[in-house]
Amino acid sequence: MNAVVFGLLAGLAFGVVDVLLMIPLKMEDKPTAMAGAFAGRFAIGFLVPVVGLPLPVWAVGGLVGLLLSVPDAIITKAYVPILAIGIVGGVLVGLAAGLWVV
Helix, strand or coil, X not given: CCHHHXXXXXXXXXXXXXXXXXXXXXXXXXXXXXXXXXXXXHHHHHHHHHCCCCCCHHHHHHHHHHHHHHHHHHHHXXXXXXXXXXXXXXXXXXXXXXXXXX
Protein backbone atom coordinates (compact mmCIF):
# COMPACT_ATOMS: atom_id res chain seq x y z
CA MET A 1 0.00 0.00 0.00
CA ASN A 2 1.14 3.56 -0.66
CA ALA A 3 2.65 5.24 2.45
CA VAL A 4 0.40 8.32 2.22
CA VAL A 5 -2.80 6.28 1.91
CA PHE A 6 -1.67 4.03 4.77
CA GLY A 7 -0.80 7.11 6.84
CA LEU A 8 -4.26 8.60 6.29
CA LEU A 9 -5.94 5.35 7.33
CA ALA A 10 -3.62 4.80 10.30
CA GLY A 11 -4.07 8.39 11.45
CA LEU A 12 -7.83 8.11 11.25
CA ALA A 13 -7.83 4.82 13.15
CA PHE A 14 -5.42 6.03 15.86
CA GLY A 15 -7.35 9.28 16.28
CA VAL A 16 -10.68 7.47 16.66
CA VAL A 17 -9.23 4.98 19.16
CA ASP A 18 -7.80 7.80 21.28
CA VAL A 19 -11.10 9.70 21.26
CA LEU A 20 -12.95 6.54 22.30
CA LEU A 21 -10.52 6.11 25.21
CA MET A 22 -11.43 9.62 26.36
CA ILE A 23 -15.21 9.06 26.50
CA PRO A 24 -15.35 7.89 30.15
CA LEU A 25 -13.07 10.70 31.39
CA LYS A 26 -14.42 13.75 33.18
CA MET A 27 -12.94 17.07 32.05
CA GLU A 28 -13.78 20.64 31.22
CA ASP A 29 -14.48 21.39 27.56
CA LYS A 30 -14.43 17.74 26.55
CA PRO A 31 -15.26 18.32 22.85
CA THR A 32 -12.23 20.58 22.45
CA ALA A 33 -9.99 18.11 24.28
CA MET A 34 -11.24 15.29 22.07
CA ALA A 35 -10.67 17.32 18.90
CA GLY A 36 -7.13 18.15 20.01
CA ALA A 37 -6.40 14.52 20.90
CA PHE A 38 -7.75 13.34 17.56
CA ALA A 39 -5.58 15.86 15.69
CA GLY A 40 -2.43 14.85 17.58
CA ARG A 41 -2.99 11.12 17.14
CA PHE A 42 -3.94 11.59 13.48
CA ALA A 43 -0.61 13.37 12.98
CA ILE A 44 1.28 10.48 14.56
CA GLY A 45 -0.53 7.89 12.43
CA PHE A 46 0.02 9.91 9.27
CA LEU A 47 3.67 10.81 9.81
CA VAL A 48 5.04 7.44 10.93
CA PRO A 49 4.83 5.72 7.52
CA VAL A 50 5.95 8.77 5.52
CA VAL A 51 8.96 9.85 7.63
CA GLY A 52 12.23 8.56 6.21
CA LEU A 53 14.68 8.12 9.08
CA PRO A 54 17.51 5.56 9.07
CA LEU A 55 15.85 3.55 11.87
CA PRO A 56 13.60 0.51 12.00
CA VAL A 57 10.05 1.61 11.23
CA TRP A 58 8.82 0.65 14.73
CA ALA A 59 11.51 2.92 16.23
CA VAL A 60 10.45 5.74 13.91
CA GLY A 61 6.91 5.20 15.20
CA GLY A 62 7.98 5.39 18.82
CA LEU A 63 10.08 8.50 18.21
CA VAL A 64 7.34 10.31 16.25
CA GLY A 65 4.79 9.27 18.89
CA LEU A 66 6.99 10.63 21.67
CA LEU A 67 7.88 13.90 19.95
CA LEU A 68 4.29 14.73 18.96
CA SER A 69 2.91 13.77 22.39
CA VAL A 70 5.29 15.86 24.51
CA PRO A 71 3.51 19.22 23.97
CA ASP A 72 0.10 17.77 24.96
CA ALA A 73 1.63 16.08 28.00
CA ILE A 74 3.25 19.33 29.14
CA ILE A 75 0.06 21.35 28.67
CA THR A 76 -2.20 18.86 30.49
CA LYS A 77 0.40 17.64 33.02
CA ALA A 78 -0.89 14.11 32.29
CA TYR A 79 2.55 12.87 31.27
CA VAL A 80 2.30 9.10 31.66
CA PRO A 81 -0.98 8.36 29.85
CA ILE A 82 -0.39 10.79 26.99
CA LEU A 83 3.21 9.78 26.38
CA ALA A 84 2.46 6.07 26.78
CA ILE A 85 -0.43 6.11 24.31
CA GLY A 86 1.59 8.19 21.86
CA ILE A 87 4.65 5.94 22.00
CA VAL A 88 2.74 2.63 21.97
CA GLY A 89 0.44 3.83 19.22
CA GLY A 90 3.38 5.07 17.18
CA VAL A 91 5.20 1.75 17.55
CA LEU A 92 2.05 -0.17 16.51
CA VAL A 93 1.55 2.06 13.47
CA GLY A 94 5.23 1.58 12.62
CA LEU A 95 4.95 -2.20 12.87
CA ALA A 96 1.84 -2.17 10.68
CA ALA A 97 3.54 0.14 8.18
CA GLY A 98 6.49 -2.26 8.04
CA LEU A 99 4.09 -5.01 6.98
CA TRP A 100 1.82 -3.17 4.56
CA VAL A 101 3.64 -0.17 3.10
CA VAL A 102 5.54 -0.81 -0.10
